[in-house]
Every structure is written in structure tokens, then in C-alpha cells.
Amino acid sequence: MEDKLKAVIVEDEMASRETLSTYLDNYCPDVQVLAEADSIKNGLEIIKKHKPDVVFLDIEMPYGNAFDLLEQIPEINFEIVFVTAYSNYAIKALNLSASYYILKPVSIDELIKAIEKIKANKSNSELSIHSKILLDNIQEVNRPNHKIVLPTLNGFEIVHVRDIIRCQANDNFTEFYLKDKQKKLISRTLKFYEELLTDFDFVRVHKSHLINFQYVSKYIKGKGGQIEMADGSVVDVSVSKKAEFLDRFK
Structure with a gap:
């Protein structure tokens, strides 16, 4: 027993x-x-x-x-x-x-x-x-040094918040794109991580995209526009999120 x-x-x-x-x-x-x-x-x-x-x-x-x-x-x-x-x-x-x-x-x-x-x-x-x-x-005063536990299908992984470039919705899962080029499929919704990471300078720019503002390299004009990230990836900005995103540069 x-x-x-x-x-x-x-x-x-x-x-x-x-x-x-x-x-x-x-x-x-x-x-x-x-x-x-x-x-x-x-x-x-x-x-x-x-x-x-x-x-x-x-x-x-x-x-x-x-x-x-x-x-x-x-x-x-x-x-x-x-x-x-x-x-x-x-x-x-x-x-x-x-x-x-x-x-x-x-x-x-x-x-x-x-x-x-x-x-x-x-x-x-x-x-x-x-x-x-x-x-x-x-105990960590420096917020970018905070760690996050990501539940995967096989257990969990621990990463520094500062190493997350962006997150992308995939049905009820979220794909994490990291600074070291790794990609993680996490069994939680993007909405969950939007609420969790907002205080760490993450911005929801589209229904499918949550980005780390620190890794924004370029903004490309358009109806909503697009953002090029530090890893070379490009994400769409929705029309409804465009003004909020651009306000961050003021």
C-alpha cells in the first residue's frame, strides 16, 4: 500500500x-x-x-x-x-x-x-x-531575471522570461520562440500568457501574437502593419492593436 x-x-x-x-x-x-x-x-x-x-x-x-x-x-x-x-x-x-x-x-x-x-x-x-x-x-529584484515554468506534454521546462522573443497561438496551445532559436509547444492558451507576461513588457499585437517588446527590430507600415523581431521573424499587427503598439514608442 x-x-x-x-x-x-x-x-x-x-x-x-x-x-x-x-x-x-x-x-x-x-x-x-x-x-x-x-x-x-x-x-x-x-x-x-x-x-x-x-x-x-x-x-x-x-x-x-x-x-x-x-x-x-x-x-x-x-x-x-x-x-x-x-x-x-x-x-x-x-x-x-x-x-x-x-x-x-x-x-x-x-x-x-x-x-x-x-x-x-x-x-x-x-x-x-x-x-x-x-x-x-x-527574491529577484530584477524582473527580467524572473523564470517561468512551462508545462509541456512530457513534463515542464524552466526558462528565463528575458529569453522569450515571442509567443504564438496554436489552438489551445502556445508556441514559445526563444532567444536560442528553440521553439516550445506549451499546453496553455495565449490568453493565459498574455495576462501573465504583461508586466514583463510583453504586448499582444494580434489575436495570434504576443511579443516581447525588447526584441522589436522594425515596424513595417500597413493597414495594421507588421513587426520584425530580433530573430528575423515577422508577425502581423491587427488593426485594433496598431495604435496601442505604436503608442509604446512615444
Whole structure:
């Protein structure tokens, strides 16, 4: 019989801790909750004591946040499921790293899905890699040095945001074109990456094209026009996006 995942919950609200613990007990038989904590200080103590496989961690807590806790752990050798009320900054950071998170109020389906993913990654020796990338990004002041985890059909790949020249829609997939001439087919929509990469100087210029503004080499006039990128590729600009794109040069 497969060993259960040892878990702890770090959440300052008692009602939220009780709800999560009950859901795990009733719907996730592969998880055993060993302890709960209501603060960063107590969370550190139970993590050190129980050495869990997975930590359910609220992002915003009194006297600090989840990242303050993680920075005090020399080696993250457990997976993390972040439990959070909606925060645009937090969600973008979590999506960049492909970390597991559940929005409050907790959905049973999303909870089960997170546990299934963790079990799969644990068997593939990929424990905590998402959390490590997340923490690296949180600590990285220089935004172009941020990394992004790209889920592929065979697993995932980690690339620097600064090395992405452009992204192109391909049905429900996105093709990533990188600085080193590599091309990656990623199992997420272009809309997802538009929302994720806007803060990193990426611009949606067409329904099929999202470009890194730093790699624009030339603009060619036309009804919408075209953009030549640093790698020599040319992408169309839609009429509706033309003014927005040209405004970036003012």
C-alpha cells in the first residue's frame, strides 16, 4: 500500500483550517494531516518537527506572509499548496512558477486536483521544484531575471522570461520562440500568457501574437502593419492593436 502524504496546515483563520482539514479527511484519503499552525512562527515549528511532504500555506497572515516563512527554511524539501484569497500579484507569481494554489473559498475539486498533481510529481522526483522557482522569483529584484515554468506534454521546462522573443497561438496551445532559436509547444492558451507576461513588457499585437517588446527590430507600415523581431521573424499587427503598439514608442 502506498504511503500517505504527510501534511501540515499553516493558516491564521480557525474556520479555514477546520474546513481544509475536513475536506482533506473526507475527500483526499492519500493525505494525513499531522499538525496545524496559526502563524509563521508556529508554522516553522511544525514544519521542522513533522518534516511534511506537503504544506498547505495561507499567503497573507498577521506579521508577515507565506514568503517570509519560506525564506527562513534553508532547504524546501516539501511541496506547497498555497491557499489564498484573490491577489493579482500573488496569482501571477504562482502561475509563473506553475505552483499549486487554491483560491478561497476552497473548492473540493481543485483540492483533489492539486493532490493528484503532487502525487504524480512526487513519483517523478520533481518535489518542490515549483516552490523553489517561486521563491527565486519573489527574491529577484530584477524582473527580467524572473523564470517561468512551462508545462509541456512530457513534463515542464524552466526558462528565463528575458529569453522569450515571442509567443504564438496554436489552438489551445502556445508556441514559445526563444532567444536560442528553440521553439516550445506549451499546453496553455495565449490568453493565459498574455495576462501573465504583461508586466514583463510583453504586448499582444494580434489575436495570434504576443511579443516581447525588447526584441522589436522594425515596424513595417500597413493597414495594421507588421513587426520584425530580433530573430528575423515577422508577425502581423491587427488593426485594433496598431495604435496601442505604436503608442509604446512615444
